[in-house]
Amino acid sequence: MSATLQMIPARPAPPKAADRLTASRLLGYLWLAFWAVLGLGLLYLMVTGFDPEKFAKYGPRYLSGIGVTATLVSVSVVAGAVLSLPITFARMSKNPVLNAIAYTYVYIFRGTPLLAQLYLLYYGIGSFKPQLEAVGLWWFFREAWYCGFLSLTMNTAAYQAEILRGAILSVPRGQTEGAKSLGIPSRIAFRKIILPQALIVALRPYGNEIILMIKGSAVVAVVTVLDIMGETRYAFSRTFDYQTYLWAAIFYLLIVETLRHVWDWLERRLTRHLKR
């Protein structure tokens, strides 16, 4: 029997691999450099092309455009959420007629472009002026803002209904059964047990939907609503200055990125009891 009495002396660490310039690294640097050049170029364009007169004239208009976009999106998201509730329940009901109606609604609004829906409301329904005046609804369809609001609401209601339905279906059956075995009425079980769990699942899709709405709301500019996009088109048609679009891009990117980070924080905060 033999035993090793002597330890093997520690070996030096393997030599560090040389920091080679691989193709992908080169591409990454080039691409980053491209972004940097693009960003600096746009900055240069904005600094050299800065015109205090235009700024004084269109600056406040941009701010009011941001206000219009913010109001339009928040009002329609809330109204869409309210409208999505009956659609969700109709879609989940066992009544085949209700189910078919809700399914058709969702399919139609998700299958056609928002712009076409907007045209149909604003120009299409708006062409029935005498009839609308007779019913007393002309004040609503006369205003582009109201039409934009209605089409955004109906569009987002279809998407939110699907989000909510998916979230409610994602709650395991055992939760309902558990509530039943405890003798909790189904109405209360839904409100206090199913819905809170479903809303946590729905949180991220809802955030995405709000971002999609902010981006989608830009189309209302086409029917003369002066939101960010509308003010941009107005300013561009007056000045033919390409900067107007860059400002709009900056505003939209800022809004969307801020919202995304706020939503990430919100989700982390609300799901901290699920973290292990």
Added chain:
Amino acid sequence: MDGVFSVLDPLLSGLGHMVDPLCGPVGVFSFFPPDSIVACGATGWGDEIAAGLKATLGLALATLPVGLTLGFFIALALQSSEPALRRAAGIYTTIFRGLPELLTLFIVYYGAQILIQSAFAAMGFDQRIEINSFFAGMIALSVVFSSYCSEVLLSAFRAIPKGQYEAGDALGLSRTNTMVLIIVPQLVRIALPGLMNLWMNLLKDTALVSVIGLAELLRQTGVAAKVSKQAFFFYLLACALYLVLALLSSFVLGFIERRVKRAEMGR
């Protein structure tokens, strides 16, 4: 060669006319009386709308391969081990997923116009240049499509276990061969539902290109609505045609999905 084309061309257009779903011999619009508003002729708007439908489909079909290819390479960049590459690709997706599609379209359309114009001015020509709205729309939609597509493909890449790459290495396949023979077939299967959604969105986003003047479906119906003063009917028709496109593509995509799923059955 020219002779062959001169024979083929009328033949092909004749064939196209035979199967035209709107204005062909068995087209929808041909069932309406010839003096109706959607008839296919000088009096009705049927042929204009049919042309618009073709432009919409053509734009979407031309955007798809460009967007998919771009998106694939951006997904590769997003999961690369190189931080610089990841960062650069991240900036790309952040910008184009954050901007409204309409704004991207305007930026590409007017930006390209100004760029080309200033390039010409630098060379000594001074003239107004208008770029093709189909081309501008295709670029803008491809860029938007690719940034969403990269996200879908990235999550699909993450769903493929590392062992698949190692197996490729063990078999002595090159990087490219591993990708093409092993990874991509599985990637397609995993990413297909996401890509189908993107296709539906693309189909709807083509409507935005009408704003910069491409004579696609919504633009053509809009012109018809303005001239004929029957806005409700024509916009309803536009919505119905978009719905038909969505229905048709969900049939085709369902077929593709079943076809792709066949490989999974054995497991």
